[in-house]
Amino acid sequence: MASTWPMAVVGLLLVASACDGSSPASAPSTRADSPRSTGPRVVLEHRGPQPSDGMPRRATVRIPRIGLAGLVVEPYRGRPDDAPGTRLQDRGLGASPHGPRGGTGPGGVGNYLVTAHRTSSTRAFARIPELRRGDRVVVEAAGVRYVYEIRLTRSTSFRSDRSRARQEAAVPGRPGAAPTRAMVTLSTCATQEDHTAGNYWSDEFHNPEHRIDKVGVLVASGPVRRRSPATRR
Template sequence: MSAERARPAREPRRSHLSIPAIRLRSVPVLRYAGTPDDAEGTRIQNRGPTASPRGPGGGVGPGEVGNFIVTGHRTSHSAPFRDLPALRAGDRVRVHAGQTVYVYRVTATRSTSFRSQRSLAEQSAALPGRPNADPVRSMITLSTCATPEDHAAGNYWSDRFDNPEHRIDKVGVLVAELVVD
C-alpha cells in the first residue's frame, strides 16, 4: 500500500501514538475541530491524552497528505511528551488508527513561538515550515512546550491557556502503512 494516500478510510475519533525511542506506548490522540493548543486542544491535553486539531488552521488525519499535528503536555497532566525533545532524526513514530498503523520517520526539529503569527502559520502549514506550499506527502508534527528552556532563559511569558512562548516541534514523514487485524 502506498505511503502517499490522499485520504485514509474513515478515521476513528481516537487513535494511539507510540514512539519506541522515548518509550511512549499507546497514548491516546483525540481529534477535534480547531487549531494547535487552542482552548479545546488544551482541555484535551489537560485530561492526559494528546490532541490533534483538524480543519482551517489545524491539520489532517493520520496518513493523509498534509500535516498531521499532535500536541501534548511535557511537564504536567501525565506529561506524555516529557521526553519528546530527545527524539532524533531517523526515530520512528507509530500511529494506530482503526485497522492501520502509520509509521513516520522524524526528519527535523523546529521551534514555534506563540508570539509570532508567522511561526504559528509555519507550524500549522500543510507542509510544515512552508505556509504557502502545497503538500505532496503525508507528514506529522509532534509539538510540546519548551517551558524548561524558556524559564532557564528567564522567559516566563504565557498565553491565556498557560502555554509558554515556545514549542518544540518534531517533524516527520510517512514511510509505511501497516494493516493490522
C-alpha cells in the same frame, strides 16, 4: 558454440525522502518486451506507503525511542494548543486539531498535528525533545498502522502569527505550499528552556512562548496485525 541468451534490463526506482513536501523522484518500471526476447516479461513494480483519506479519527501513538506507548490522540476542530486542545491534554490525552487552522487526519497527505503536555498532567510528551532524525513514530487508526520517521526539529513562537502559520502549514514550515506527502508534527512546550532563558511569558492557556516541534514523514503503512492469544503466551 556458446548460446546467446536475451537479457532484461530492469530500471531501479529511487525515492528521494525530502522533508520539504516535494514530490519523490521516480523512474517508470522497465520490462523485457523487446522483439528479440522470447522469455517471460519482467515487470518491476514499486509501491510506497499508502496515505489515508485524511479524515480526522481517534488514534493511538507509540514511540519506541522514548518508551511512549498507547497514547490516545483525540481529534478536535481548532488550532494547536487552543482551549479545546488544552482541555484534552489536561486529561492526559494527545490532541489533534483539524479544520482551517489545524491539520490532516492520521496518515493523510499534509500535516498531522499532535500535541501533548510535557510538564503537567501525565507528561505524555516529556521526552519528545530527545527524538532525533531517523526515530520512528507509530500511529494506529481505524485498523491501519502508519509509521513516520522523524526528519527535523522546529521551534514555534506563540507570540508570532507568522511562526504559528509555519507550524500549522500543510507542509510544515512552508505556508501556502501544496502538500504531496503525509507528514506529522509532534509538538510540546519548551517551558524549561524558556524559563532557563528568563522568559516567563505565557498565553491565556498557560502555554509558554515556544514549542518544540518534531517533524516526520510517512515511510510505511499497512493493516494492524493483532496477535492471537496463543501467540501472546
